[in-house]
Amino acid sequence: MPGNCFLESAIIVQTREVAESTYITGLKSRLIAPLVTPGQFLMVSFPETSDPLLPRAFSVCDATADTLSLFYVAVGRGTRRISKLKPGESLVLNGPLGKGFPEMRSAQKIWAAVGGSGAALIPILARAASKTSADIHFYYGARTGKQLVGFDEAANLEYATDDGSKGFRGNVVQLLIEKMKNGMPDLLFGCGPTPMLISMQKEFGARVPTYLSVETPMACGMGLCQGCPVRKAGKKDYYLACKDGPVFRSNEIEFEADL
Ligand SMILES: Cc1cc2nc3c(=O)[nH]c(=O)nc-3n(C[C@H](O)[C@H](O)[C@H](O)COP(=O)(O)OP(=O)(O)OC[C@H]3O[C@@H](n4cnc5c(N)ncnc54)[C@H](O)[C@@H]3O)c2cc1C
Ligand code: FES
The missing domain is CATH 2.40.30.10 (Translation factors)
Structure with a gap:
């Protein structure tokens, strides 16, 4: 262990x-x-x-x-x-x-995009940001408003729904694109379904330091079974999501679905 x-x-x-x-x-x-x-x-x-x-x-x-x-x-x-x-x-x-998100620093402007079970990260990120006085904003997307959860822990939380039933009409990446017209964060975090992470990598990976939490299926969680490969960017080699991640800098990885 x-x-x-x-x-x-x-x-x-x-x-x-x-x-x-x-x-x-x-x-x-x-x-x-x-x-x-x-x-x-x-x-x-x-x-x-x-x-x-x-x-x-x-x-x-x-x-x-x-x-x-x-x-x-x-x-x-x-x-x-x-x-x-x-x-x-x-x-x-x-x-x-595993390895989580980079430590936040005081006054750092951080945007976290979450979707699906990635919303799990809202309370723990909000708690860590308040300890370090980082300025964190959450952007939480779902298909419809019924799937969204309210989190008292997050002072700054905006929603996006595909059907427009709550918050911005569209997906969370489209919401971030709108927000970025008025300024960029220092760091961008993403936790959610793989298509959302792929889209974040494409749209923002070259413009903002972006960290993505991948949801590769895992059997052991400890680097023993080799069952959670994540392709290294530009290489025919793999990280293990459980040991080297699940959080990776977006420019370090390639999504298989994207190859
Ligand atoms: C690092 C990491 C962190 C994770 N964190 C969370 C978390 O915080 N909360 C959480 O709910 N899950 C999380 N997951 C996914 C979790 O490990 C399980 O795969 C998931 O909860 C389903 O488990 P299950 O036994 O209920 O379903 P299973 O019996 O394993 O799967 C049943 C069916 O549901 C499908 N399925 C699996 N996951 C999802 C999903 N998220 N949405 C829709 N269909 C799905 C499967 O493909 C399968 O067809 C995480 C995975 C990883 C690798
Ligand atoms: S889950 Fe077994 S090596 Fe990663």
């Missing part, structure tokens, strides 16, 4: 449904929570069962001294099962794993 990483049985404190099929589960975590930085992830499994067989990767949504939370859309076996667990039941967490 990588250094500064623990296997911990964590008790569920509560689960809230925060939008359609979308949940936040809070857990007690004495070992892992204090170590997490934004963009790092956990491998999550269920105690005393091998169903589902493989652990699932989750970004840490928020972390305090002794609690952390997971944000997820119940799409399959793992997430549906977590959503049904009761307070007092437990999950097995392995983490914190």
Whole structure:
């Protein structure tokens, strides 16, 4: 196991449904929570069962001294099962794993574009920005307003929906293009579905230092199975998303779907 990483049985404190099929589960975590930085992830499994067989990767949504939370859309076996667990039941967490976003600095202007389960990063990024007095703005996109979650933690949060039912009509990259007509951020972060990341890389990668959190499927989360390759830019060689990422500087990587 990588250094500064623990296997911990964590008790569920509560689960809230925060939008359609979308949940936040809070857990007690004495070992892992204090170590997490934004963009790092956990491998999550269920105690005393091998169903589902493989652990699932989750970004840490928020972390305090002794609690952390997971944000997820119940799409399959793992997430549906977590959503049904009761307070007092437990999950097995392995983490914190991987490399997250670069440390923020005071007065730095940061824009974070999120979509889908990438919205998990809003609370933990907002907390880190407020600690360092960085100026962070979130741009959160979805197909429709029903899929969007409100986050009290984020002082500056704008929405984009494909159907125009909430916020800007269009996708989050189109919203960023509009915003950039009036000025550029110092750093741009992206967490969300791969097509959104590809579009961010194309539109902004050469203009703003851009960091993208990739959602490559993972089996071990620790560099053992070689199952999470991410192509190195301009090379026939690969990073491992779990060990070298999941956050990469956009000009370091090529998306396979884009080749
Ligand atoms: C570094 C990293 C961080 C991640 N962080 C999060 C997170 O914070 N929250 C979160 O919900 N997920 C996150 N994921 C994805 C997560 O690991 C699971 O793949 C996902 O939650 C589905 O797990 P499942 O067991 O419910 O579905 P599975 O049974 O594995 O899949 C069921 C079906 O759903 C499809 N599917 C998988 N993911 C999605 C999705 N996001 N949207 C729509 N369909 C999907 C699959 O292709 C499959 O067809 C992350 C993945 C990585 C690699
Ligand atoms: S998930 Fe096994 S090497 Fe990355």
